[in-house]
Amino acid sequence: MKHPRTLKEFQNHPYVDEVSVDTNSGDGYWIYLKEPYYCQSMELPSIHEYTLKECSKMFKDVVKNSSYWKNP
Numbered sequence: 001m002k003h004p005r006t007l008k009e010f011q012n013h014p015y016v017d018e019v020s021v022d023t024n025s026g027d028g029y030w031i032y033l034k035e036p037y038y039c040q041s042m043e044l045p046s047i048h049e050y051t052l053k054e055c056s057k058m059f060k061d062v063v064k065n066s067s068y069w070k071n072p
Helices: 007-012 052-059 066-070
Strands: 016-022 028-033 037-039 046-049 062-064
Touching: 007 016, 007 028, 007 052, 028 037, 028 052, 046 052
Parallel strands: none
Antiparallel strands: 016 028, 028 046, 037 062
């Protein structure tokens, strides 16, 4: 499956539950993943970066992790 690169691609991706854009406050982008997806490098079911390009790179580390969701 293609890794999202644009805001619209993140918003429409089947692994993504919600996207929060906090660029005005300087906090960047928050990509919240649906169960059972998990970002291994962030060690969370979300991705937080300051640019969409960085979010796209981190998205490569998204895997299914049912055990996290059973015991958060």
